[in-house]
Amino acid sequence: MTTVGTFRTLALSPPGRRVGSLLRHPRAARVLSWVGFVAAWQLVVPFLPTDLVPTPSEVAVFMWNELRMETVAPHTVYESFSLSFQRLGVGLFLAFAIGVPLGLLMGLRRWADWFLHDFVVVGLAMPSLVWALVAGMWFGFGDLAPVVTVTLAAVTFVVINVAEGVRNVPKELLDMSGAYGVSRYATIRHVIFPSLMPFFFAALRYGLANAWKGLVLAEVWASTEGAGWVIKFWYDAHRSQGIVGYALFFIIVAIFIERIVFGRLSRWVFRWRPSDDRRTPEPEATDRDEAVPAAVPAATPGRQ
Amino acid sequence: MQTNLRPRRPAAPPSPGGDERAARRRAERRARWLWRIAGYVFFVGLWQFTSSFLVADFIVPPPAVILTEMWDIIASGQVWVHFGATLRTIAIGFAIAFVLGSATGLLMGRSRWWEAFLSDWVMATLTTPGLIFALVTAMIFGLGPTGPIVAVVVTSFSYVTVNVVEGVKAVPRDLTDMARSFGRGPAQILRHVYLPFLAPYFFTATRYGFSIAWKIATLAEVIVGTAGIGFMMRQQFQQFSMRGFLAWVLLFFAFALFLERVVLQRRMRHVLRWRPEVAR
Amino acid sequence: MATIKVTDLRKEFVTDTSTVVAIENVSFEVGGHEFVSVVGPSGCGKSTLLNILSGIESATRGTVDITEGDRQAKLGYVFQSARLLPWRSVIDNLLFVQSTRGPQVRARCERYLDMVQLAHTARQYPGQLSGGMQQRVGIARAFSIEPDLLLMDEPFSHLDAITARSLRRELHAMWQETRKTVLFVTHDVSEAVELSTRIIMLARGGRLVADLPVELPFPRDPASDAVALARADLLRRFESLDLLAT
Structure with missing residues (x-):
């Protein structure tokens, strides 16, 4: 005979357990992991057989000096990144200028899809390294090779996403607009365009990510300035804190673009979507962690 | 008394409709392959044309x-x-x-x-x-x-x-x-x-x-x-x-x-x- | 034939902002060859009650004893959706819940599959079956562990009316044949009248408001006057109880 028992879940935890439950909080885990990681890195480096691994403090000092424009590299971090961004912007603009018409054609006409599909797939799968090296061989050292690399690395993402978006325009909404006699302009403006938006976003996001990788590689092998080239400079100078420091700049920029630019933009564009935090919490949402059941014994009447 | 539940008109004999659909599918498949091959021919032709008339061989080899x-x-x-x-x-x-x-x-x-x-x-x-x-x-x-x-x-x-x-x-x-x-x-x-x-x-x-x-x-x-x-x-x-x-x-x-x-x-x-x- | 004894059962869900009472001090007893339906509007804690009985959830307060003679009773569960493992064949789904292995266990599973007329699908995957067939596999699975008590959570509510009706008939036959105790949760009063020997009514907030025997002879034809009258009588009674007040 089993008993579920008499429990009160809302009992206050004794003070001794409060510290423990504080540590069990996910936010504590996050803080712990940062502190632990940096501390471990700093402490382990002196014992490594190589002196090519930088300590966090070395990296921090390097980054701080870079930000104050004190650097032995020929260009400051601001100059390098702004040059790279200009190349990225021009290349992406070209990618959209070429990719959007092609994508529309492929989405609207089946023969265009059959004609181009295999080449688009090859373009999607092509490592950006290949684009960078090809562009380097074709155009030599200068601005042209990085820009062409960006365009080549991004254009297939634009084409495939626009084509997919055109095919996904909800037919029942088009039929509804037709049934109510909505004008052609209004249909494009209010039905087709909004349903294409997510695909434009996907094109921009993936195209940008791939283009950025290609750009850095093109700058390494086919340029004499830009963020990628500076990384190569630190590599040749055997200054690993330079590489790690620049990597952190890259991550900061990536997070900035992802969170601030894309986050804001998509929240504004998709403001009509029901947001996640408006959903009411479900009563049975219990903690998946093993920490909680200690207070409530898992009773299994009828079995055990 | 008769119920209204039986089908009003006899179902169309299945064979002609099926044949028609199959024929259309075949035609579509043929068109798809033709366009696909046309795509390859076009790109290889463009490549060949570029290397023989526009730029030097070492830049775009045939x-x-x-x-x-x-x-x-x-x-x-x-x-x-x-x-x-x-x-x-x-x-x-x-x-x-x-x-x-x-x-x-x-x-x-x-x-x-x-x-x-x-x-x-x-x-x-x-x-x-x-x-x-x-x-x-x-x-x-x-x-x-x-x-x-x-x-x-x-x-x-x-x-x-x-x-x-x-x-x-x-x-x-x-x-x-x-x-x-x-x-x-x-x-x-x-x-x-x-x-x-x-x-x-x-x-x-x-x-x-x-x-x-x-x-x-x-x-x-x-x-x-x-x-x-x-x-x-x-x-x-x-x-x-x-x-x-x-x-x-x-x-x-x-x-x-x-x-x-x-x-x-x-x-x-x-x-x-x-x-x-x-x-x- | 198991005995269920529920005493002063209470269940609260605590969220960050509020405490929701799902079941409020419910007591009842079920025993023997009974088919008990738990009826009530949605959100009255029916499913929570079943989850507590089966051990998926724990109670905030109160006791639940499910016994068979002087040992613990064995439970079989039929869910609202079939909950079959889509990557295992039908017969493997039945074998998955068995506590022992062996040829006689397999034979038993096949027998129960045959009882729901699905012996021919044993080697197929659930995805190849219709919704009604999947639910029948779910019922066969619950019977196949030869439980003392069957817990059923609105097993027919996702099915179309015709399939549901034939499944009700099948379930009734299996209950008559195997003489199990059944606790059946539903929001459908007609279904409860057709199948059960007793009806427990819950109101919003998990209060038990009625516990009535259904004294009609089996088989009950849902179209017959006797069943229709019983249903009408029941509905009238429930309307007077103000079930939606919290």
């Missing part, structure tokens, strides 16, 4: 030259040496990454604490450009195969982890509840509910991780390889030999496509045969 170059690479046996080297790097690196990533993914998917502990680092490795890992490992391990292997482990690890976490979080609660209410233990739930459910996620992880592994392996070889596809690409690049470079890239493509489409997808169809759309 297709036939590339083909003979590819044949030379295969016939001389070079292709096996370098593909073997790259494949070995990928196989070792990805195997390690898969085991580590699956374990980490299970841990992160099951426990919020561990998810919070690790997610920043997984995200960081995901967003760091592969070049950074290639350069840092190159600096630490120098010339030779170790650097590329470590670079492959670090980059493909996070792809595996992210996919497994996603899968673990999506494991249907109603099935685990069902298994528990029939008294099944954790080991059985892991084996019969979790693992089969996660199989497609493992495959996605493998596909993404694998394509990343290819790229990072060649990139690392471009920098510090002493053999491998990337090493050959660098050699051709340094000699400004467009001919050799394109030949290696095309071979690389053929091989990667074969591995992904044929080997991996066949395996996937076998494991996912319970799905109605696969069984068909």
Whole structure:
């Protein structure tokens, strides 16, 4: 005979357990992991057989000096990144200028899809390294090779996403607009365009990510300035804190673009979507962690 | 009294309609192949035209030259040496990454604490450009195969982890509840509910991780390889030999496509045969 | 034939902002060859009650004793959706919940599959079956562990009316044949009248408001006057109880 028992879940935890439950909080885990990681890195480096691994403090000092424009590299971090961004912007603009018409054609006409599909797939799968090296061989050292690399690395993402978006325009909404006699302009403006938006976003996001990788590689092998080239400079100078420091700049920029630019933009564009935090919490949402059941014994009447 | 439930008009005899539909489908398939071939002809023609009339041969070599170059690479046996080297790097690196990533993914998917502990680092490795890992490992391990292997482990690890976490979080609660209410233990739930459910996620992880592994392996070889596809690409690049470079890239493509489409997808169809759309 | 004894059962869900009472001090007893329906509007805690009885959830307060003679009773569960493992064949789904292995266990599973007329699908995957067939596999699975008590959570509510009707008939036959105790949760009063020997009514907030025997002879034809009258009588009674007040 089993008993579920008499429990009160809302009992206050004794003070001794409060510290423990504080540590069990996910936010504590996050803080712990940062502190632990940096501390471990700093402490382990002196014992490594190589002196090519930088300590966090070395990296921090390097980054701080870079930000104050004190650097032995020929260009400051601001100059390098702004040059790279200009190349990225021009290349992406070209990618959209070429990719959007092609994508529309492929989405609207089946023969265009059959004609181009295999080449688009090859373009999607092509490592950006290949684009960078090809562009380097074709155009030599200068601005042209990085820009062409960006365009080549991004254009297939634009084409495939626009084509997919055109095919996904909800037919029942088009039929509804037709049934109510909505004008052609209004249909494009209010039905087709909004349903294409997510695909434009996907094109921009993936195209940008791939283009950025290609750009850095093109700058390494086919340029004499830009963020990628500076990384190569630190590599040749055997200054690993330079590489790690620049990597952190890259991550900061990536997070900035992802969170601030894309986050804001998509929240504004998709403001009509029901947001996640408006959903009411479900009563049975219990903690998946093993920490909680200690207070409530898992009773299994009828079995055990 | 008669009911109104019987069909009003006799169903049309099935054969003509079926024939018509089949004929239309055949015509469509023919059109698709014609356009496809037209696409290939157009691009190869454009290529040939560019190299014979617009630019010098060494900038855009004609297709036939590339083909003979590819044949030379295969016939001389070079292709096996370098593909073997790259494949070995990928196989070792990805195997390690898969085991580590699956374990980490299970841990992160099951426990919020561990998810919070690790997610920043997984995200960081995901967003760091592969070049950074290639350069840092190159600096630490120098010339030779170790650097590329470590670079492959670090980059493909996070792809595996992210996919497994996603899968673990999506494991249907109603099935685990069902298994528990029939008294099944954790080991059985892991084996019969979790693992089969996660199989497609493992495959996605493998596909993404694998394509990343290819790229990072060649990139690392471009920098510090002493053999491998990337090493050959660098050699051709340094000699400004467009001919050799394109030949290696095309071979690389053929091989990667074969591995992904044929080997991996066949395996996937076998494991996912319970799905109605696969069984068909 | 098991005995269920529920005493002063209470269940609260605590969220960050509020406490929701799902079941409020419910007591009842079920025993023997009974088919008890728990009826009530949605959100009255019916499913929670079943989850507590089966051990998926734990109670905030109160006791639940489910016994068979002097030992613990064995439970079989039929869910609202079939909850079959889609990657295992039908027969493997039945074998998955067995606590022992062996040829006689397999034979037993096959017998129960045959009882729901699905012996021919044993080697197929659930995805190849219709919704009604999947639910029949779910019922066969619950019977196949030869439980003392069957818990059923609105098992027919996802099915179309015709399939549901034939499944009700099948379930009734199996209950008559195996003489199990059944606790059946539903929001459908007609279904409860057609199948059960007793009806327990819950109101919003998990209060037990009525516990009535259904004294009609089996088989009950849902179209017959007797069943229609009983249903009408029941509905009238329930309307007077103000079930939606919290």
